[in-house]
Amino acid sequence: MLPWSADLAGRIDHHTVDSALLRGNPLGDPARRPLWVYVPPGYDDDPARRYPVVYVIQGFTGHLAMWANRTPFRQPFPELADAVFARGDVPPAIVVYVDAWTSLGGSQYLDSPGTGRYHSHLCEEIVPWVDAHYRTVPERDRRAITGKSSGGYGAMVTSMLRPDLFGAFATHAGDALFEACYQVEFPARARALRDHYEGSYEAFLADFRSRVAGTRPSDMGLIETYAYASAYSADDDGTVRIPFDVNGAVRPEVWERWLVWDPVRMAARPAYAEALASMRAVWIDAGTRDEWYLDLGATAFHEAVTAAGLPADRVRFELFDAGHMAIEYRYPLALAWLCERLAG
Template sequence: MNLTSTSRQQSSVNRLLFMLLLIGAFGLAFLEGRGQSNSMKTGTVERIKVHGNSLEGNLAGDSPDRDVSIYLPPSYQTDKKRRYPVIYFLHGFTDSDDKWYGLTKHWINLPNVVDKALADGKSQEFIIVTPNAYNRYFGSMYSNSVTIGNWEDFVATELVNYVDSHYRTLPQAASRGLAGHSMGGYGTIRIGQKHPEIFSSLYLLSPCCMMTSLNGPSNPEAIARMENVKTVADLEKADFGTKAAFASAAAWSPDPTKAPFFLELPVQEGKPQSMVLAKWTANAPLATLDQHIDQIKQLRALAFDAGSKDVSIATNNKILDKFLTTYSIPHTYEEYDGDHINRIGERIAEKMLPFFTTNLSFERSRTAKKR
């Protein structure tokens, strides 16, 4: 036998076997890739305009026609007879709906977070609705005010009615959740504690503004920056804390006689204004909780959390936890290792969406209003 010829034949066989194995490997990877792609179904985002009658005539001059981002789950376009629970999600101060929905670059993309949670089996499908609460003062505080318009009414009534009449929702409180981050967390407890007939379950992510200082601002430099704002241009250039003070005043201590901002600040000529501070306290959830206990008891579920490094908010969450425990109101409270924003996407996927999956109804009750 010719050993050289035999070696060549064996080499050819080896190369053929190698090519077949390589093709097989590529084919398997392709099929696996197709399977992964098919399993990662994604929802769609619509951005619409919703007119708010309750926002008309606001002294700030903001349009009553509000942008609203809506996440529709993967099956919405194909399962035409199916109806869905709705999560109303409120964004934070200086944020806007487009930032949260991936339409503008931001630190979070809510649709991506939801899609992954669905793919991982951590959530059922929901419609998610976020109104744009960014205004002349960089945030509405989701409050009623002649200066900014009646945002609380817009969210609780007009927005809900619009969504129920234009989308395949389950139009009942048992199938509506309210949630939000920071200012949105504040809006969630502010609105939710008054309207259990509209929203049955609440989730607060790092809620701000739960309590105000009874003595007013104490930092002389912060007070000076606040009082040095005389024009709209001054406010545009102001630091975050000054902007937040003006937004709070526009929401909680409006004054229709004081152009150009139509508000009263908690300090004047360096001195605290007791009446303004009283108005701010009257809008602090920790101060008003006792007046809404019967309504809070009607909620199906209530949860809130904050990062341990978000010190003031975590502290107020502890107070809220104690209040609810005193009244024997079932709730879930958690403090985790994090700051104000660094783990919010994770908290939404791991905590908020499973919370609503457990507590919202996916079936239409016999008494639900038909559309």
């Protein structure tokens, strides 16, 4: 595998969107966001043809430019996605790469007084912008969303919250079954705060922002949990509530606020179950060795989707031999499967 960028059969247009909804966000993060839009081969040849759209969102710490990162012996996903359409045996689609980065590492694609209005930004600004500037089929049954890890979480939750916009989704090792993927980490977080910051998240944040990130072993775990708390349990005034005490024990009143956003539990509520049952296609997968036990979350969410009444022929569920990282080779499989169903 050559280490240089490959020529695409389609093309990627680079844009910047000035978001009114992100302006003045609590973290002071930029309101102007990059947006990449891929159009498949042949898009410019037939000005009358319209296309389904697949929105791609990233995991925790992801930002748009990272899609261009190259690792040895592998291609980045935009090239893998282009190859799906270059073969000519998959119905073509527009693929939109969305940026929802925050200075905490991510937004979980939710509206929160701790981070900003990232769910609304995606649904009320990015989707209409793409429909206005490209020849899309502007219907929910021709629109899908896909992502991995926190991006997989965003795909699940966004589809349940806005089934009027998205009629299909794929989640690769998406955050789900919160007691398995999040709660087990709380004692380690409490120990790190105790040993280095006298139990204070405020002291950690001040230190983290004063030096190169990641230079202490506890950095990424602590900022990750704080970012989730900012998305799931921030008060209206922006105060972020941590779901565990100094000993790592759960604070029930805060933990319950997290559980409200667990996709497995959301899927059991009537409105969200109805949304899931209406989907044209749902892809769920995870590695059997996932370090955050998101294979268990994937299994539990698959069970919840089935219980919601989605017919089996609209669901693809698979556990495969891998961990959580370096599973980008799964993304084009889901992309092709979604595009076949969006075209049907």
